[in-house]
Amino acid sequence: MDVEWIQEFQKVLPELDHEKLMTITGHLSSVVGVTKKEDLAFVEKEDFQEYLTPIQCRKVIQAFKQRELNDKGTTEVSITLSEETPPLSSVGADRGTGWSSFTPHQTQSYFPGSSLAKAQNSWILQFQIPWEQMPVSLSQAILRGQRASPADRRAMVRVVVSAMQQHCPNPNRAACIEIAKMIVSKYPLTFSDMTEEGEQIGIGYYSLINQLKTRVEHVNRNNTTERIRKPRSTTQSNSNTSAKTTRCKVDSYGCVNWQPKCLPEGETTDSLEKRRQDMVAIFQSAGPRAADWPDVDASMSLTYIYQRHMINGCPPPSINDIQEQWPFLFTKRGLCDHFKILTEIDICDRLGEALQTKGKRILDFFRRNPHNKNIQRVLQDIDGISAMQQNKTAIAAVLLLLNHFVEEEESIFILKDTTSTKASIERDVTLPSSPRLIMLGTTYLDAAKWMVSMEGKVVYILDEHLGFADAFSVFFGSYYAFNLEYQEPACATLEFIQRFFLRINPEDGTKCTARTGVSRKTGVLVKRKTATINNRVLSFLRQLTDFEWKNLN
Template identity: 50%
Template sequence: MQAMLVRLKEKLLSSSDIPSCDIDKLIDELVTEDLLTLYNEGQLKSDKTRKHFFKQKFNFVEPKQIYLGTDTADKERFCQYVPVKETLASLFRQTSVREQYNQSKMLDSVDKVMEDIKDGTCSTQNAIFHEHPSSLSIMLYQDAFEVVNPLGSGKKKHKILAVYMTLDTEQIQQEIKRVLPELDGNKLQDVVNHLCFVVGVQKTQDLALVEVTDLQDFLFPIQCRKLLMDFKQRASRGQVDETPIEITFTPLPPHDSLYEQPSTSYTPSSSDWLSMFQIPWERMPAALLHAASNKEKAPLGPRREFVRNVVAAMRELCPNPNLADCGEVAKQIFSKHSLTFGDFSEEGEQLGKGYSSLQRQLKNRVEHVNRDSVVHRIRQPQKNTAEEELNSCTVKKVRCKVDSYGCINWQPTSMPDGETTESLEMKRNVLLEKFQYGGPNSTDLSDVDNLMQETYIYQRQMINACPPPAISDIEVEWPYLFTKRGLCNHFETLTGIDISSRLSECLIGKSKRIVDYFQKQTLKWNADVQALLKEIEATPATNNKTAISAILLTMKYFKEKENSLFILVDETSTKMSIETEQTLPATPRLIMLGDKLLTSAKWMVSIEGKVTHCIGQELDFAAALSALFGCFYVFNIEYQESASATLELIQRFFVRINPEGTKCAAKYGTSRKTGSTVKRKIENVNPHVHTFLQSLTEFEWKTSN
């Protein structure tokens, strides 16, 4: 740099008449104002400080990243978008831009002379420009260019696309003109432009939120006060037009009034003989009396003997008590000796009503003693066959207890403090914007968790609507519910259970117990279970093998098909290819990616024929099962009958949700023995599940002693 200045000075002295003092002064100016020197000092010395300077001084509008989805290789794709509204606002902060805009509106077209694009047919015949003369006239265009490649933009895949939009300011202009008719056209347009493009006013109702500081640079103080007073008075009288919100918040009826359909639990019997019946406590075996006095579990032999004695006493008053009658008797026994006769999990949690197994044991004894008496077994004939019932099914018009089964916060009835329908809608839009820019990975942001928690009542309002909304509609409005984290957080608020932690803690230990239960009694099981045990033994150990094995073994035990809960696809499959190539069922399925179910290491969840949740490859089978199971509760989905026993086992044994009744309300199902359609017995606790858990406990007790 110094050598260049020396040569410049020599050239000026030899070839010009400029006095040497002026040349020296010029050289000194170049030295002190050297751009290269300034560039490496002060605010421009680093990339970070330069960007900060540009944002401050040049009205920089930062691009936003928008999530586009996944490509055919299942890789997330994004694009960079420079917001149009912020760009226009940045432009209209410049006085020269506002002046040019005002001048363009004031110029009259010369007849038969085309001076600008506004003189063309598309502009002169445009209805918007006639109705709203102050509208921004924007020309859409795109142009691709390359800044470093001399071969042109065709050699690269990145192009720049500029998109603009038309904003309507006519109505706002009329509001201001009505209050301040003395404003000239230029001043009025300046005020409107500033309100629309700088302050952010988009509709007339926003005018009530304008403050004095927003107008003081354009109007006199008294004019500002006149405007603000008028805006607020009209808003308080409801004279300002409002744009309706797309999703309105209509409080649901009280929780109890939702249950217009029959519950899956039993109605107490009204049989007259029950009022006269007395439990024969004096006929309790000695071992059972000892267990009851010590509040211990009833031994199996003495319990069966007492059941026979109770049924004998019942049949003296009623030859054939029905299931509800047996339930009333079991309830009386349970109320006196709950710890001896009750149904409890190994964690001490009551299963359902607590006396379902005793009720079923009493009923089984009744049917056994009446097996040779045709008269005592006659029941009312069925009104409809199974096929007629299935054909008569219609979309339910009211919610029932199955929807809120196992939930403690199914439909909140009061708004969070300080929230309104409008504020919740604004937060929903913020969530949509965050998901649009960040995609599923943005669910890890702490403010997303807070916003989802604050809008929980709004989410339930849509999900609990009747008729139920399609899953695809819920995904459009609440995309974070279709991420594993968002779904599990919602499940925790809904049920009070952190399903991710619960399954992570329980699945490994309890799965090993189930696998041991089957492996140590190989010859006891049918051919399907034995074949699966051989496959498990031949499969190399993985982190997920034990958990997957346990679920598959219980499905074989319950004689439920694997495809009623799982779908196996190639490990290279993507969301797009699965939806294209597979016929996905309406009820939830866990899609297992791999050569076989036992070795799968990637998972997805499908509902209503679409892939809804993609489980990250870094997560394990417990996380995948959490997402699958959570969908039934979050989206009010009943267990499919074809996998109802396995799902109830997961519910009661692993997740430990133990309410009364069942989440499978199907009246008809497929017989596991014959394959034909049969009428299902609606039980408080699935008897197959209860028997399995009881057998597992007894086996472990025997083998441990």
């Protein structure tokens, strides 16, 4: 058995013990037929899923596919959904519903590795991390497989940047990326970006890239001869104004079953259409309560591919059109079941538990670190309540996040009187196009009834016995079910909830592609920085990790 490809496998999943590693690699060698490193690019999830968790399977597939692209130096396709074009292209084409099939548009965007850049960073191939210069406490943490303390991590960054400057006075970001990747691949348990559950956040080394580059800029702050920044361009882009005619990665962001390829066993396009028509008739006669009926539940599951075919159409269908054809998708049961198939996550269970356990940690963090007046105001409102109920803990956590990220509460919530109805809200309020959670109460904290709006109308009315976690699950799940981007005024809070509470951590960017936004400091419209992970989100995740580390030590 070729040792080299086994080492490649171990690099991707360093947490595997030796016995399990040998079991998996033995299976890949004897059953699947892997004999050399290049063969790893052809393995599929089914080849080893019985030995690994779903997250580990995705890490392996992603790593080997990406490694193949890097080795070949090929161009990157901006969207890789062409193989998932729905097989239902003829269904609905003659019904005037706009369910026509789409052909993903492919464009070429070359890897940021031109010959000039490679020549400038050729020193990286021989670069060695000076581990012998690290603090003793950091070396001990590495040996034990523990997280580095904030102080040790900063000391490591200073040592590494100093060593980098011996080869290049002002290393560029591409160099910082390679060095960060080198550090995290060697000691992932100590340095990688991870959730408390041990799941990787994004690419796993994004925060370390930022720390290295920030340190480089700091030590070169007075060195004008080595600056490499280009002057800002004043040219304004109008690309945002063009109508969307193609699907892109953000549409399938975080999804594992965005567009199925195969019809359910024993079903045809005609039988699925018959099921859809039957469900429309049931909804018209029995209303939303029929969502819990076994027959409706089974039909919704079987027609999932049909639902995605319409939702993923391009140009996208309106919410009105979707609601007309799939009314049960606009019930809590229908949406949450759809979200579970789409992402393999039970959003009500995971978000409900996280809003309580992690919500309390957020409250504790801000009680010890009340950063601004708005946060202090929210904390005072909370302290004025004798006993924090589950709803109030969860609502308070989201309000604190909004104020921490300096985002308006109205960018997620709309507060209305308890007597408000769907008709009165749509009549009296100009509802925004992006989703909002409508809170019925005198204040956010004492709200006890909920609605969700999209595209200027109320589309979900939650049953009175449901709590805030259920309502927030419907609100948040709608972004994924209907391919919606996060609204820019709340993008940091929504991404934090996605990564921290729901533990959805894709490596390919964020679910907000807005190129402009309102400055949190000046209130004027400015060009928005785009990043793989929202920098403010990553920074706060590290603050929470450091807060937990200090409390435990």
